[in-house]
Amino acid sequence: MKINKIKKIIYKSYLDFDRERVCIKKNLQEAKFDKFNIIFGENGSGKSSICEIFKSISLSDGFSFDNIKPEKIILEVETIVNKENKNPQTGEIFIKTDKEEKIYTYEQDLWNNNLDKDSLLFFDVDYINKNIHTHGERLNTQGHHTQNSGKLIIALDEQANNMQEEINNQDIVIQDYKEINKGILSHKLEENDYKIYNLYKDETIEKIELHEIELKEKNNLLREKEKKINELKNKFNEISTILLDQTSFSEFSLPSQQLIQELFDRKIQQIGIASANITIKEHFDKHKNFLVKDDNYKKITENVEGICPLCSQKLENIDDVIKYYNSVFDTSYETARTKHIQDITKLSTSLKDIITQFSMLGGIVQGIFGYFEEISKKYGVEDIYNMDLKKTTLEDLNKISIPTEIQTLIELLGTIGTLTGVNIESQYFPISNFINEINQLLGNVKKYQKESNDRILQFKSQYSDILTIEKQLGELNIEQQNNGLLLSFFKENKKTHIEKYEKAKTELKRLEDIKKEKESQLEKYLQEKIPKDFIERMIKTLKRFNLPFTLQHLSASKRANDYTFGFKVIDDNGFERNLKKGLSEGERQLISLAFFFAMNDNISNKDKKILILDDPITSLDSPNLKILADIVTEQISLYEQVIVFTHHPLFYKYLSKFNFPNPIRFGIFKNRPELGGSFIFFEGEQFCLDTELKKHGEEIKKLAESGNLKNEEVCLKYGQLLRLAVEKLIKYDLLMRKEDNFEHIADKLKSSNSQIRKLDDTDIDTITNIYKYCNYSNLMHIDKESPSTISELINYINIYLKIKEKLNS
Known part of the structure; x- marks a missing residue:
């Protein structure tokens, strides 16, 4: 896996970075990241923001601010994909490894995909703070301690004796605190006091005073309640005889409009005829079986003429048949007429009853409320007498009056048979509305009657049994005691006593917890099980730097037999150095780097991982920068990809000189916001020292012709270029420092490819x-008036270029 491109960033200083506009080579192709990459940028230009992006996509960490999230990020990553293929000739299945470019996009606080968490290895300030130290001071107090104790591999905090001294000092603090607060901590409080305190601990003084007043009032109420229950105790036999209110009343009713209207519209004669027809049909149906049996009906109808098929009478006797039918009809008519009169009388009586019942309704309602009022006063049954409901009910009843339409309808019923076309709609609806109003009122009264009767039953169940009454008195006594405890709590100001005690106890616990934590840290420090060779690998790295100290492994502690890891810093004179005061920031940085490289020695599959270093050069001097650059370039062959961010020009120059492979160099320019903010740009091909040196004659001529020739400026530029070119020639071309394999070096020395074999002793002396000349001539402070200085420099440049031509021939 390899990161190819950062195609787009809209985050922090990158207001609108689009790679296609700036990361372009001379051939107009996009510049990609390669095996070895250097990114140079000033502080604040956006180097760390790119590290944040890499951490986010690899799930190593989130973005630094919750309220500042990227708007959009697009990365292109090259991955290795194993694809199954089939040989068309043999049919054999084989696996082919291909490279595949995949786009990763961050939008709306989410990546469309993520890289494996351990696929990218980071060295930056966060790594140091999380795993090693914080600028030499590792405090365990909140806000200072930034190490991740669960993942610590190396302990760079204070030694065990310092930690023990902290424990002893903390114990003195605890004893002093106990002595100062002896009176408060010895105060004894009851369990009930704490229960009350938990209820009222958040109350203000004003509220506490109100509570005290309320408790005094409650005490008076409890005494009254006790008195009342004792009175009921004396009446418990009488209470058992209390009766419920048995007053009964029915809802008012009225037949439907259709039924009443039918009384006025009923046709008696038609009803009689219809009834007679039914009688004749019943007679026919009764004798039908006889007529059809044995073809009697057929014989009658076919062979006999002039015979009635129903009664078998000769048609000449038809008058007798008609008389019979008339007699049947007359009976049916009389029956219908009688029924009609009865229905009219029944409705008339019902309407008169409504008038009578309504006139009695006020007395019934008064009686129900009066009964419950009497029981309430006599026995103290709660919530059975509702004076407000009584008042509103009677007021509502007084507002209702009997509609005149009732009397009108009664009178109309008396005119049935004499008047025709009577429509009772105008009488019916006022009566119906009156009935509904009355029934709604009666429904409320019935509900009240039932609820009050239920409360009487409940009251009787409580106070008609002496045991139940005694139980209530016991509960009341407990309530009075609890109320007394509350009053005592407030009067004696126990809340303040508890608060002082709890505050002192909490502080004491905090101090004791600090001591326990320090003891726990000491135990953990002494019991870490880290292999001894880890320190040795760190020492191996540190020895490459120009340092006046080394690390010394510690032996096992007496308190922890399994302790196998620890170290101290020992200077060249054998004295121990304090981590905070005895080391510079640069020296602590080198210890961090040594830890990082030692840690990564044990990582498997390094060739599939990406190494990312974010400004690893804190406070390092020039010699150590060069050594660090060498160590970094040694990592290139071990990892799939190496990316280095730096703001340091010299470190950048050292890394840029590496040849195998040549680094891909990018820069970050912090542009103005109106121009899109920061952007990443491609720095072009590798800088060639020889090519630059060859330009000296042409450049000097142009400067002279324009009147801008300055001896000191030309000497400074080309003197430094010559120095770097000679150094590169000696170290890399002749001594082959770019080769780390001795066999390869020996083979090249033997072969004609060896550069040094092309030079004679005179050439070596000249170099x-x-x-x-480059190292000891005072090129930085030349005599401005002396043209010989620049002539001498040009002479040495030309001699050097001739030697290079000889080597390249």
């Missing part, structure tokens, strides 16, 4: 003289 030596040029190198001495």
Whole structure:
């Protein structure tokens, strides 16, 4: 896996970075990240923001601010994909490894995909703070301690004796605190006091005073309640005889409009005829079986003429048949007429009853409320007498009056048979509304009657049994005691006593917890099980730097037999150095780097991982920068990809000199916001020292012609270029420092490819003289009036270029 491109960033200083506009080579192709990459940028330009992006996509960490999230990020990552293929000739299945470019996009606080968490290895300030130290001071107090104790591999905090001294000092603090607060901590409080305190601990003084007043009032109420229950105790036999209110009343009713209207519209004659027809049909149906049996009906109808098929009478006797039918009809008519009169009388009586019942309703309602009022006063039954409901009910009843339409309808019923076309709609609806109003009122009264009767039953169940009454008195006594405890709590100001005690106890616990935590840290420090060779790997790295100290492994502690890891810093004179005061920031940085490289020695599959270093050069001097650059370039062959961020020009220059492979160099420019903010740009091909040196004659001529030739400026530029070119020639071309394999070096020395075999002793002496000239001549402070200085420099440049031509031939 390899990161190819950062295609787009809209985050922090990158207001609108689009790679296609700036990361372009001379051939107009996009510049991609390669095996070895260097990104140079000033502080604040956006280097760390790119690290944040890499951490986020690999799930190593989130973005630094919750309220500042990227608007959009697009990355292109090259991955290795194993694809199954089939040989068309043999049919054999084989696996082919291909490279595949995949786009990763961050939008709306989410990546469309993520890289494996351990696929990217980071060295930056966060790594140091999380795993090693914080600028030499590792405090365990909140806000200072930034290490991740669960993942610590190396302990760079204070030694065990310092930690023990902290424990002893903390114990003194605890004893002093106990002595100062002896009176408060010895105060004894009851369990009930704490229960009350938990209820009222958040109350203000004003509220506490109100509570005290309320408790005094409650005490008076409890005494009254006790008195009342004792009175009921004396009446418990009488209470058992209390009766419920048995007053009964029915809802008012009225037949439907259709039924009443039918009384006025009923046709008696038609009803009689219809009834007679039914009688004749019943007679026919009764004798039908006889007529059809044995073809009697057929014989009658076919062979006999002039015979009635129903009664078998000769048609000449038809008058007798008609008389019979008339007699049947007359009976049916009389029956219908009688029924009609009865229905009219019944409705008339019902309407008169409504008038009578309504006139009695006020007395019934008064009686129900009066009964419950009497029981309430006599026995103290709660919530059975509702004076407000009584008042509103009677008021509502007084507002209702009997509609005149009732009397009108009664009178109309008396005119049935004499008047026709009577429509009772105008009488019916006022009566119906009156009935509904009355029934709604009666429904409320019935509900009240039932609820009050239920409360009487409940009251009787409580106070008609002496045991139940005694139980209530016991509960009341407990309530009075609890109320007394509350009053005592407030009067004696126990709340303040408890608060002082709890505050002192909490502080004491905090101090004791600090001591326990320090003891726990000491135990953990002494019992870490880290292999001894981890320190040795760190020492191996540190020895490459120009340092006046080394690390010394510690032996096991007496308190922890299994302790196998620890170290101290020992200087060249054998004295121990304090981590905070005895080391510079640069020296602590080198210890961090040594830890990082030692840690990564044990990582498997390094060739599939990406190494990312974010400004690893804190406070390092020039020699150590060069050594660090060498160590970094040694990592290139071990990892799939190496990316280095730096703001340091010299460190950037050292890394840029590496040849195998040549680094891909990018820069970050912090542009103005109106121009899109920061952007990443491609720095072009590798800087060639020889090519630049060859330009000296042409450049000097142009400067002279324009009147801008300055001796000191030309000497400074080309003197430094010559020095770097000679150094590169000696170290890399002749001594082959770019090779780390001794066999390869020996083979090249033997072969004709060896550069040094092309030079004779005179050439070597000449190179030596040029190198001495570059190092010891005072090119930084030349005599401005002396043209010989620049002539001498040009002479040495030309000699060097001739030697290079000889080597390249």
